[in-house]
Amino acid sequence: MMRLHCFCQSGNSFKVAFALRAMGLPYESVHVDFMHGQTRDAAWRAEVNEMGEAPVLDDGPLRLTQSGVILTHLARKSGRFGGRDDNEQREILRWLLFDNHKFTSYFATYRFMKAFGPSAPDPAVMAFLRSRIDSAHAIVNKHLATRPFLLGDEPTIADISLSGYVFYPVEESGIDIAAAHPNLGAWIDRLRQIKGWGDPYEVMPGERIAPKW
Numbered sequence: 637m638m639r640l641h642c643f644c645q646s647g648n649s650f651k652v653a654f655a656l657r658a659m660g661l662p663y664e665s666v667h668v669d670f671m672h673g674q675t676r677d678a679a680w681r682a683e684v685n686e687m688g689e690a691p692v693l694d695d696g697p698l699r700l701t702q703s704g705v706i707l708t709h710l711a712r713k714s715g716r717f718g719g720r721d722d723n724e725q726r727e728i729l730r731w732l733l734f735d736n737h738k739f740t741s742y743f744a745t746y747r748f749m750k751a752f753g754p755s756a757p758d759p760a761v762m763a764f765l766r767s768r769i770d771s772a773h774a775i776v777n778k779h780l781a782t783r784p785f786l787l788g789d790e791p792t793i794a795d796i797s798l799s800g801y802v803f804y805p806v807e808e809s810g811i812d813i814a815a816a817h818p819n820l821g822a823w824i825d826r827l828r829q830i831k832g833w834g835d836p837y838e839v840m841p842g843e844r845i846a847p848k849w
């Protein structure tokens with residue numbers, strides 16, 4: 637049985653949980669106590685992930701980190717959501733890189749600082765992040781104006797990757813993605829229809845925390 641090291645606030649982990657469920661691959665969750673510093677612990681880094689991050693997926697002898705690597709592994713393993721040919725696989729990689737650099741990363745940082753950070757966030761930092769988020773969202777919104785999913789008619793792990801944080805409550809980030817970007821809103825609704833989709837707080841372990849700032 638595969639083991640997913642994750643916690644419920646982690647959209648990067650949700651990408652993997654969503655993929656496993658959509659692909660029909662059985663797995664068990666291992667809670668990472670991120671909120672109490674487990675990923676900063678030297679022993680955890682030595683044993684589980686030197687990069688100090690969730691998600692981590694154990695698949696037999698393989699211990700995989702980086703959601704993009706894990707999603708690619710799962711698509712190959714299941715034969716699903718991985719693109720039909722070399723061109724589609726390159727296109728998926730292009731979106732995974734864009735997601736990790738711009739679409740997920742700025743939003744995840746903004747949301748974490750606003751909802752779960754140890755002190756009230758610096759407005760100048762938040763304004764910078766917000767401009768980067770709005771720009772990334774606008775790019776994907778434009779792309780989705782002419783197709784239901786990133787590569788066309790069918791969802792792939794590119795969609796699953798970009799969707800890591802879009803299902804969390806608006807009050808955590810204060811950013812209503814669907815209201816600002818209707819094509820993203822319609823895409824989010826389509827992703828919710830995929831068999832296996834579940835709310836991040838229901839499919840991953842850990843204690844739910846009310847947004848702080």
Ligand SMILES: N[C@@H](CCC(=O)N[C@@H](CS)C(=O)NCC(=O)O)C(=O)O
Pocket residue numbers: 645646647648649675688689690691701702703704736
């Ligand atoms: N690019 C990584 C990002 C993973 C990541 O940033 N995970 C967060 C939790 S959602 C984390 O563990 N952050 C720890 C840190 O930044 O120190 C991936 O896609 O797996």
